[in-house]
Amino acid sequence: MKKIINDPDEVVSEALAGMAQAHPDLITVRTKPDYVVRADAPVEGKVALVSGGGSGHEPLHGGFVGRGMLSAAAPGAVFTSPTPDQVLAATQAVDGGAGVLHIVKNYTGDVLNFETAAELAAAEDIEVRSVIVDDDVAVKDSTFTAGRRGVAGTVLVEKIAGAAAERGDSLDEVTAVAEKVVRQVRSMGVALTPCTVPHSGEPSFELGDDEIELGIGIHGEPGREKVKLQPADAIVETLLTAIVDDLPYAEGDQVLLFVNGMGGTPVIELYLAYNSARKFLSDKGIEVSRSLVGNYITSLEMQGMSITLLRLDEQLTELWDAPVSTIALRRDA
């Protein structure tokens, strides 16, 4: 394992200390319990958004804290959901009296820890709602299982719900728009290489020199199946076919196309894949009216990518276009 770290136990805390010093204008980092909060929190009278999850997915979530997106983020250990006291402290710190929305990726650990935090917050008279993101079509959904994972669609939920909160929507309204995004967003990923959690020191799975792993999650979990390395067009077709089959699109539908790098993929390959996805969608008559390309929700140094489609309407487009000012996503007013 080769990493630019000192002690595996201190990776998250040292990185948080770095983030805090690099971006004092945008965020504040509080410790014990650890969380990242908007520099201007709490914003009186506005709904606050709290998300969080394991570390190792940077810039998610701390990189999306700021005006127009998250109010706070609770980072767990690498690939491990945060604890309830982190989420509770973050929730208390951002509550501006209009309620708090928890944005939770659908993993047992995240769900349970946020659930506990929400109960504790309710006990302190903070109104908390939760939305569970489960956009990963690689996982078969069923009420008998843990259900689908929450992956890259989370970024879109955070951005759009964040814009609704920023303009002063009520907790009900912000929750409703977040739920709408969850209903309309689908993702699927592929890994070319595994990643290595600092503590474990060993790669998360094995892949031959000519193999790729389809349907990976964001925690270095192995995916649906190993297949031979394929040209970009074929990989993109596999991912997008699964996505479009799951939430069928009609010709003329407008979508946001999000090509996300898993951390170790060069940006040049992401744009190449994006170009390939545009060809696929245009053949299907699906119109891409908004785009996002880059490393936004990663799995440490994993090479690979995920593709996300969000069906847009006027409301979602407007909220997507709204100004945002975070470390990883900025758009002018």
Next chain:
Amino acid sequence: MKKIINDPDEVVSEALAGMAQAHPDLITVRTKPDYVVRADAPVEGKVALVSGGGSGHEPLHGGFVGRGMLSAAAPGAVFTSPTPDQVLAATQAVDGGAGVLHIVKNYTGDVLNFETAAELAAAEDIEVRSVIVDDDVAVKDSTFTAGRRGVAGTVLVEKIAGAAAERGDSLDEVTAVAEKVVRQVRSMGVALTPCTVPHSGEPSFELGDDEIELGIGIHGEPGREKVKLQPADAIVETLLTAIVDDLPYAEGDQVLLFVNGMGGTPVIELYLAYNSARKFLSDKGIEVSRSLVGNYITSLEMQGMSITLLRLDEQLTELWDAPVSTIALRRDA
């Protein structure tokens, strides 16, 4: 070699096509010869900035085309300088009558190709100046050699000179401030893994499982020396010591600290290294007043980083803080 590509010959053109479709608000991509240009070019009456170089360093340079930074970028084949006709066409496309500054990284190929383009542009009565960036302290400078390489400092030159051009400074003034940045900026890099050029299919150099390469360039060139893997603090100390020895800082000097990922390094490690750099500099009494952390000038999927210090004064700070609106760097007005 595992990459998300179709045909090695088409990597650059397919990625450019992707960029163009993903960011029509910011850039336009022209082909044959290929270059990326501000969507609103030419801007009448303002100095234009053209840079370029081999592809594979994304977001450099195309990701820095836009208001307040580059007017155009000429992308060569992967790790290969662009040809003079690309640079010439870009120069013609952006000339707004106030002259064009070429920002060139100091590699023989880049220098020669930009030189030819500048001559051709001059023959068409476009006033062209050139500034050569050579910030890499890993390479011993000498008039008998090719001199130092241009590496991550290039991003800072482009941003600061771009701000000067945007506010309407003359060609002389923009050139002078670019040269000032070049004088005051120093960088050095380290690789944990090599990278693989699509055409070659083989890693750029070999590194043992416990080795790192100090003083690498941005083209997968091997560096100054191979050493054993070290804790982040030790790596940062090696890089910063070389930098600070080269351009000595006095206690109380203000600097911009730029920790740049080589493409395959997780952001969490970059912030960790940034934190470590802050400790080192604070012990030396050097004050970090501006920061940049992220993957801005990369070597495909290489894991590693570079550290850059720019000595700031009021003028440079003001230009650094000026608004910018590009794919990879945005700051509100």
Next chain:
Amino acid sequence: MASCDAAATAAAVRQMAETIEQHHTELTHLDREIGDGDHGANLVRGFRAVVEKLDADEPGTPGAVLKLVATTLISTVGGASGPLFGTAFLRAATKVGDAETLDAAMVSDALSAAAEGVVARGKAAVGDKTMIDAFEPAVQAAQSAAEEGSVADVLEAAAAAAEQAASETAPLEARKGRASYLGERSVGHVDPGAQSTAYLLRSLATSASSAG
């Protein structure tokens, strides 16, 4: 050991921490096969924090010891296993209340309450390939043993049943937790949480029998 006081409970908890230190690499390894490779690290982090708190101030009743374990695990482990084991200890603590010592029946009841808590939070059933697959047979075995036996007998029965059951999770296809994402590919690997449950129960048994 006929009954178990606060000191014995604390000693048993330290024994659990010890066991986790010994086996965390193996647990992480199991979790890498079908999860995300952090189960060992998660439990080490939690139990180290527990031991620190016990060292600082050891509570005066078995229930208080269990509650300390619960809140510490909840606030330090994260992941799925943090709230699940945390809930288990919390329910056990609530069950034993203020009792100064625990007898065999109370220990068995505490184990039942713990398992119920895990089911209530995680909604897993036996056969879903989770810690419940080890927990439930352990509770059954403990209840039978409690009819006649000592605290040590109860815990020995629970541990043995859990060990057996944990190994039997290998052929199952996971339906809960991260391993469920793998579907059929989860077959052939022991569930890390079932294995850690077996280790934890074994340390309780060891501690109880050595306490005589």
Next chain:
Amino acid sequence: MASCDAAATAAAVRQMAETIEQHHTELTHLDREIGDGDHGANLVRGFRAVVEKLDADEPGTPGAVLKLVATTLISTVGGASGPLFGTAFLRAATKVGDAETLDAAMVSDALSAAAEGVVARGKAAVGDKTMIDAFEPAVQAAQSAAEEGSVADVLEAAAAAAEQAASETAPLEARKGRASYLGERSVGHVDPGAQSTAYLLRSLATSASSAG
């Protein structure tokens, strides 16, 4: 071949393109050792474009053929070798002017002009471990051969000298181009540009001798 017309020049250029196709992997490999691993790919890209243009419309004089090669290399190769080889062909083209055929002396003079062009652009001297290390000895040998010999003799002498000199770049420490960044670590590897120069001259010689 006593003298060389446009067709023969074009044939020689096609021979160069052929040779580059055969050796580009090796050239790239050399460039990976002490450069950035693209020299072969750069030249392949350039010479393929050259052949395409020749196929489309073959110029009528040797000088025009050389000029086509020059401008095509300049506009397709990039890197250091693009402008350097481009300049070499441009200077050679200028030197031979509108001549319908080239004799031995003209070929030798064209080679001299080419080498001077590379030095003017790249500012490398013999011993800096660049293509100049192959070019200069080739020019010397060509000049001697031109006093008595045919075009084929001149090119054979140039090729042989360049081959020998290219192999002798291995022990040198690079002072120009990317390899210079390696300092001492550039020792022990043949310079890719010197090697490609030798290949290009060898293809000229082959083409001239087979043309009789």
